[in-house]
Amino acid sequence: MSLKVRIGNLELKNPFMPASGTFGSGLEYEDFGNLSELGAIVTKGVSLNPKIGNKPPRICELPGGMLNSIGLENIGIEKFVKVLDELGKYETNVIVNFFGNSLEEYIEVAKILDGHNVVSCLEMNISCPNIKEGGMCFGTDPNMVYTLVKEVKKNIQKDLWVKLTPNAGNLISIARSAEDAGASAIVIANTYTGMKVDVATKRPVLGNIFGGYSGPVIKPITLYHVFCCAKEINVPIIACGGIVTLEDALEYFIVGASAVQVGTANFTNPHILWELIKKMESYLRAENTSLSDLVGSLKI
Amino acid sequence: MKDVRKINCDGVITSRRKIANNIYHIKIELEERFPIFAYGNFVMVHLKDYMNVLLPRPFSIFRAKNKILELVFKEVGTGTKMIATSILPFNVRVWGPLGNSFPFGKDMLCVAGGLGLIPLYQSIIKRNFKEVFVGFKNIYEAYFVKSLQKRGVIISSDDGSLGERGFVTEIFYQYLKRTNFKGKVVSCGPIGFLKRLWEIEREVGNIETYGSFEKHMACGFGVCLGCAMETPWGFVKVCSDGPVFRLKDVFGE
Numbered sequence: 272m273s274l275k276v277r278i279g280n281l282e283l284k285n286p287f288m289p290a291s292g293t294f295g296s297g298l299e300y301e302d303f304g305n306l307s308e309l310g311a312i313v314t315k316g317v318s319l320n321p322k323i324g325n326k327p328p329r330i331c332e333l334p335g336g337m338l339n340s341i342g343l344e345n346i347g348i349e350k351f352v353k354v355l356d357e358l359g360k361y362e363t364n365v366i367v368n369f370f371g372n373s374l375e376e377y378i379e380v381a382k383i384l385d386g387h388n389v390v391s392c393l394e395m396n397i398s399c400p401n402i403k404e405g406g407m408c409f410g411t412d413p414n415m416v417y418t419l420v421k422e423v424k425k426n427i428q429k430d431l432w433v434k435l436t437p438n439a440g441n442l443i444s445i446a447r448s449a450e451d452a453g454a455s456a457i458v459i460a461n462t463y464t465g466m467k468v469d470v471a472t473k474r475p476v477l478g479n480i481f482g483g484y485s486g487p488v489i490k491p492i493t494l495y496h497v498f499c500c501a502k503e504i505n506v507p508i509i510a511c512g513g514i515v516t517l518e519d520a521l522e523y524f525i526v527g528a529s530a531v532q533v534g535t536a537n538f539t540n541p542h543i544l545w546e547l548i549k550k551m552e553s554y555l556r557a558e559n560t561s562l563s564d565l566v567g568s569l570k571i
Numbered sequence: 572m573k574d575v576r577k578i579n580c581d582g583v584i585t586s587r588r589k590i591a592n593n594i595y596h597i598k599i600e601l602e603e604r605f606p607i608f609a610y611g612n613f614v615m616v617h618l619k620d621y622m623n624v625l626l627p628r629p630f631s632i633f634r635a636k637n638k639i640l641e642l643v644f645k646e647v648g649t650g651t652k653m654i655a656t657s658i659l660p661f662n663v664r665v666w667g668p669l670g671n672s673f674p675f676g677k678d679m680l681c682v683a684g685g686l687g688l689i690p691l692y693q694s695i696i697k698r699n700f701k702e703v704f705v706g707f708k709n710i711y712e713a714y715f716v717k718s719l720q721k722r723g724v725i726i727s728s729d730d731g732s733l734g735e736r737g738f739v740t741e742i743f744y745q746y747l748k749r750t751n752f753k754g755k756v757v758s759c760g761p762i763g764f765l766k767r768l769w770e771i772e773r774e775v776g777n778i779e780t781y782g783s784f785e786k787h788m789a790c791g792f793g794v795c796l797g798c799a800m801e802t803p804w805g806f807v808k809v810c811s812d813g814p815v816f817r818l819k820d821v822f823g824e
Binding site: 293294295299300302303323324326327328329330331332333334335336339341344486487535537538539540541542 | 576577579617619622623624625626627649664666786787788789790792793794795796797798799800801805806
């Protein structure tokens with residue numbers, strides 16, 4: 272059974288890839304499996320200038336999930352380009368997640384990545400504050416999303432995936448804006464903003480006060496977002512939220528996702544992506560079905 | 572010692588022994604042979620059957636031979652409580668060895684506080700040090716005492732219920748003043764202990780102190796960036812830049 276899937280101009284050998292920020296540059300996982308076997312490598316978000324990240328504590332475990340406030344720590348595009356050179360030896364797609372605090376920053380990073388031969392396509396994180404617009408999150412306003420995607424796309428040749436924030440409320444209009452502006456795929460979604468208080472000290476547990484909630488506990492909510500958007504948009508959806516088991520991934524395919532990203536579960540089992548790929552192969556063989564038949568097969 | 576082979580496999584906790592107040596010694600039977608490791612390396616242990624303990628936990632390697640990995644830990648929270656109380660056999664997933672290790676050398680000193688003894692214990696047993704100082708809170712939290720005594724380790728307790736009375740850092744400090752020791756010191760213990768050792772180094776000069784640090788971690792190999800530790804020169808990752816650091820590089824000039 273073929274696990275191949277086409278997302279825009281890219282062909283993926285299977286629909287499994289890591290979620291940005293949980294897989295480093297990919298090279299950190301060399302010890303755990305052959306990166307060439309993955310559908311894609313998705314690297315940690317990169318910005319024009321290096322970012323030192325947020326004040327610790329940065330992580331907090333909660334039942335069924337975790338909060339993180341890493342603060343998009345990264346080495347900046349100039350140094351990151353050297354890491355990309357090293358990823359070139361793997362025979363799979365390299366998707367680079369990037370972000371900025373202004374339209375100009377987004378465009379500048381996108382142009383550099385577009386010109387690098389190792390990069391297969393770009394994944395845009397729109398969960399960032401727009402400094403010029405008073406710090407309002409780009410990803411919560413359909414008009415801002417449209418302009419951002421349109422302007423970035425104008426400046427690049429490669430495919431552009433747009434990763435939505437679930438904190439936008441109405442994801443359908445955001446997804447539509449991204450699609451209309453030229454996104455090749457929509458990634459649904461990022462983490463849910465949340466916090467935790469230490470009742471003994473009456474202080475927030477995270478140094479940054481709040482953070483992003485991820486893990487198996489968010490899966491039903493993100494699944495619902497994917498279900499809603501899949502009916503309304505035509506470009507492929509890549510689902511991302513709380514996948515731990517093959518069943519989790521299958522649910523996303525059934526509601527309409529063409530591929531999936533695994534995030535927090537990479538921390539609880541560094542070999543999870545490889546295991547999911549094997550289990551998916553067995554599942555399709557046992558059920559005598561194909562991935563394309565599975566996608567959007569929800570019966571209501 | 573980076574670039575050693577790492578394993579990532581299932582294992583079963585087959586035995587558990589309480590060796591002091593809230594301190595346990597466990598044996599994990601792994602599916603694979605545990606690789607060569609260096610003193611100071613750690614492993615991540617995931618309680619894979621329990622969703623409420625989502626993240627793996629870092630543990631210093633106490634001992635490993637063939638497929639048996641031994642850990643010693645203190646019950647401090649949800650995860651360690653689960654390991655301390657669950658019915659055996661208990662399923663886990665283990666990956667490692669991770670992180671860097673203590674420096675090697677002749678005539679070094681060793682200072683350990685409480686559970687900080689664990690990553691240093693095997694090299695203490697192999698008599699790699701010129702002098703060893705081990706401090707416990709009290710006699711109830713002390714472990715491996717006979718074996719340490721047999722090897723001439725200077726044992727102390729904060730309340731005097733075992734060995735010399737006082738903080739191990741102060742007993743070590745008195746020794747330095749008495750002997751004018753010059754050279755390397757390796758250490759592991761709570762953060763206040765490590766800070767005090769840095770103060771001592773700054774005061775006496777002539778010594779280079781290395782300490783093993785601890786932070787909450789999600790992955791253990793430099794990906795999640797959750798274990799960031801602030802230094803005067805920016806953040807360092809305790810898991811992959813450490814866990815062993817020169818104290819000067821953490822606490823500053």
